[in-house]
Amino acid sequence: MTNEQMDQLCINTMRTLAMDAVQQADSGHPGTAMALAPVAYTVWNRFLRFDPDDPIWPNRDRFILSGGHVSTMLYSLLHLAQVKAVNPMYEIRGNVSVTLDDIKRFRQLDSKCAGHPEYRWCSGIEATTGPLGHGVATSVGVAMARWWMAQHFNRPNFEMFNYDVYAICGDGDMMEGISGEAASLAGHLKLSNLCWIYDNNKITIEGNTSWAFTEDVATRFIAYGWNVTRVGDANDLEMLQRALNVFEKTSDRPTLIIVDSHIAYGAPNKQDTSAAHGEPLGEEEIRLTKRNYGWPEDKKFYVPDGVYDHFKAGMGKRGHEAREAWIAKFNAYKTQYPQLADQLYRMQHRQLPELWDKGVPEFAADPKGLASRESSGKILNGVAQGVPWLIGGAADLSPSTKTRMTFEGAGDFEADSYAGRNLHFGIREHAMGAIANGLSLSKLRPYCSTFLIFSDFCKPAIRLSAIMELPVIYIFTHDSIGVGEDGPTHQPIEQLASLRAIPGVMVWRPGDANEVAEAWKFIMKARHTPAVLVLSRQALPTIDRKKYAPASGVQKGAYVLADASDGKPEVVMLATGSEVGLCLQAYEQLGKEGIKTRVVSMPSWEIFDQQDQAYRDSVIPPSITARVAVEQASTFGWDRWVGLGGAIIAMSTFGASAPLKELQKKFGFTLENVVNTVKSQIAKGGAARGSAAAAVHS
Numbered sequence: 001m002t003n004e005q006m007d008q009l010c011i012n013t014m015r016t017l018a019m020d021a022v023q024q025a026d027s028g029h030p031g032t033a034m035a036l037a038p039v040a041y042t043v044w045n046r047f048l049r050f051d052p053d054d055p056i057w058p059n060r061d062r063f064i065l066s067g068g069h070v071s072t073m074l075y076s077l078l079h080l081a082q083v084k085a086v087n088p089m090y091e092i093r094g095n096v097s098v099t100l101d102d103i104k105r106f107r108q109l110d111s112k113c114a115g116h117p118e119y120r121w122c123s124g125i126e127a128t129t130g131p132l133g134h135g136v137a138t139s140v141g142v143a144m145a146r147w148w149m150a151q152h153f154n155r156p157n158f159e160m161f162n163y164d165v166y167a168i169c170g171d172g173d174m175m176e177g178i179s180g181e182a183a184s185l186a187g188h189l190k191l192s193n194l195c196w197i198y199d200n201n202k203i204t205i206e207g208n209t210s211w212a213f214t215e216d217v218a219t220r221f222i223a224y225g226w227n228v229t230r231v232g233d234a235n236d237l238e239m240l241q242r243a244l245n246v247f248e249k250t251s252d253r254p255t256l257i258i259v260d261s262h263i264a265y266g267a268p269n270k271q272d273t274s275a276a277h278g279e280p281l282g283e284e285e286i287r288l289t290k291r292n293y294g295w296p297e298d299k300k301f302y303v304p305d306g307v308y309d310h311f312k313a314g315m316g317k318r319g320h321e322a323r324e325a326w327i328a329k330f331n332a333y334k335t336q337y338p339q340l341a342d343q344l345y346r347m348q349h350r351q352l353p354e355l356w357d358k359g360v361p362e363f364a365a366d367p368k369g370l371a372s373r374e375s376s377g378k379i380l381n382g383v384a385q386g387v388p389w390l391i392g393g394a395a396d397l398s399p400s401t402k403t404r405m406t407f408e409g410a411g412d413f414e415a416d417s418y419a420g421r422n423l424h425f426g427i428r429e430h431a432m433g434a435i436a437n438g439l440s441l442s443k444l445r446p447y448c449s450t451f452l453i454f455s456d457f458c459k460p461a462i463r464l465s466a467i468m469e470l471p472v473i474y475i476f477t478h479d480s481i482g483v484g485e486d487g488p489t490h491q492p493i494e495q496l497a498s499l500r501a502i503p504g505v506m507v508w509r510p511g512d513a514n515e516v517a518e519a520w521k522f523i524m525k526a527r528h529t530p531a532v533l534v535l536s537r538q539a540l541p542t543i544d545r546k547k548y549a550p551a552s553g554v555q556k557g558a559y560v561l562a563d564a565s566d567g568k569p570e571v572v573m574l575a576t577g578s579e580v581g582l583c584l585q586a587y588e589q590l591g592k593e594g595i596k597t598r599v600v601s602m603p604s605w606e607i608f609d610q611q612d613q614a615y616r617d618s619v620i621p622p623s624i625t626a627r628v629a630v631e632q633a634s635t636f637g638w639d640r641w642v643g644l645g646g647a648i649i650a651m652s653t654f655g656a657s658a659p660l661k662e663l664q665k666k667f668g669f670t671l672e673n674v675v676n677t678v679k680s681q682i683a684k685g686g687a688a689r690g691s692a693a694a695a696v697h698s
Ligand SMILES: Cc1ncc(C[n+]2csc(CCOP(=O)(O)OP(=O)(O)O)c2C)c(N)n1
Pocket: 032, 067, 069, 130, 131, 132, 133, 169, 170, 171, 172, 173, 176, 199, 201, 203, 204, 205, 263, 277
């Protein structure tokens, strides 16, 4: 068989595996896997520097399938290239990642071949994809990471990082705004290691793209500063190869390759129809298509002789050699640059350097205090000096979110100057989150930042951080109606509740500067959990820890900050963030009146939830049903902690535009209201729900 015939055999194997898998599952997306098989095959077998024996080798080229619905194409590649599995923590290698049985069990419980590609669940997958636009946006972060790591780790004769990033996307990815945000930034940053391949098949779910998409994509990307090239026929391997060669040679900007393809290529009745997008072809159509390909019509999940070997001789050999050379180089690097080698190792394993937290300040008691965004900014600067691969920035708000690294050498990450650690995302919150995920997938420790109200714009990315178990740090400031005059559009209400509702995310709303420091310490140790840090714009008193409990209680998510002297309070007040100080005032005043109360600071519900029952009961004793929760955010969720009879002083409407003091009065966040609510809770034995609700609305 000639090489060309072998290529075709491999491509048709990919196509038929996809058709058979979707048919067997009676669910999935066969058409684009059939159409793009030649494209993905060419990237993998002719270009990708990826060793199937070690899918986590740090300098591998990355391949991201942004149209996650085309997952069968990725599964067939992983299988045919015999990519090895790694454990879910991405540390230990084992058997083949995707077996033929997994493909036969596509979309079934526990199959490695989930409906959409799942990072961590199935190794060889570089990013979880499915929400359109996210894969390409994530690829920008992965590409940025290469340049930063090259600056940080490369030394003369030691080019430790020079990988390329390929992402395949479709009409849906191109329509989503996030891809435009990400492409704009990638062009601005001149990320020449980034190649997006756009499947211009003119088909989406509802039919032809002419329903809703007639823009000139090529011109748009040229305007973004990309190199744009076209391949008129997805089956033309030589043209694909040439276009990819152009990408390899382009050293000053990213590349977009626009490929014209026919969805469900080769299916006599389904080609070029939206019917081939998201449903099985049907047994009869599959038979006819296989006949067209010159394939045995009745064979299913058929891998002809020579196919595995052809992948082995192509990507396998190239990837293996590249990795071996890298490992050899790394061994010499370890001798010559032991400190950098140690950093590289720790970074890859998500471990922290020794004494990483020695720069974290302690804050002296101070009734005036400082905003938690301010204290966080100081702490961030301390942490960043101990963790060289902590990098990040804001969506044009770092002067407000206090997320700029200001120490000497921190620098700015810019085109042609990639060593800087301060990133500038521009006003692109959605892409910012996805890019942070890409940085984290590359094992950097990223943070990103905006106002809490605009966390909504990052939400899909936060969700993906959680699904992928990436320790991205989201810093959201201006966290309540405390923002004052900007009014309802800028005052977050339901954001906290919705962030707390995402499984696998830890949300922190610390109450003073030392609680912020403790939260940072907890967050930095996390290896697989994204964190959301919610911070105030306005000053918060720095609590006197000689008088009240130490801030280290934060490590348990919630702790008793102030208590009745005999440990037998009549009522428990629960608060987070800026309301902790208010509850302490109420505690003092009620104490003077002889009323015994307890104040629980609850910066992280999730971490508190992870403590054992005995600890939780010791903080919120089940026997004390008189409880008051105070938080300048939605009431949603607080019933869990105060019980049905408890009182909740929180928001059930949008805010208003006015100075903070007036808003606090209007919405009941005053000493007087807290004190009165506590009293009525005690009077009603924990059944004062009605009056508390009235307090909220008064
Ligand atoms: C953000 C988002 N919105 C909607 C969907 C649902 N969806 C999945 S595929 C698809 C159509 C995609 O069209 P295209 O990218 O052209 O893929 P093709 O049909 O060509 O494979 C849609 C709307 C999604 N996955 N993500």
